[in-house]
Amino acid sequence: MYYPLQYIEWSERQQREQGLIHEYPSLPQDELFLHKLVDAVKLNHRIWVHISHETQDDQRHVVYARPFAQELSEPYQESLGRVIAGQKDYPSRLEPEFWIWDGRDFMRRASYSSFMSTLDIARMLLDHYRVEQGYTYELLYTALDADRQKVMIFMRGVDL
Known part of the structure; x- marks a missing residue:
């Protein structure tokens, strides 16, 4: 099944919609899940933070968002914004990209999975922790x- 999705800018100060950010006329269901699960989206080179999302009459889907600001506490915030805004490659399919906190900055880490379906990526976002090859990571932001x-x-490595 396919569904329309709209991104609407929301003003927390005014408690009202500010206008349409972007519209997808038709998304597959698993990709719709992914759009709703992440903390933020980068559209047309601008980062938007998800405030909430809703479904109207089981047909129309809306994600309310505001401009990116202070999303994580220090020391992560500056690196987070720089990394999200700074990437320029253009792959042909939807895929995960892992960034690990090294104590000073987020560093890209190669994926252990060569291919993940959209639903597999969405399922991964449901967890607070990820264990790979004996290492435990806490998901900080998506x-x-x-x-x-x-x-x-x-993510950041944790000792459990």
């Missing part, structure tokens, strides 16, 4: 870079 077709997953 962003869909719609310009590049990448789901950016920001």
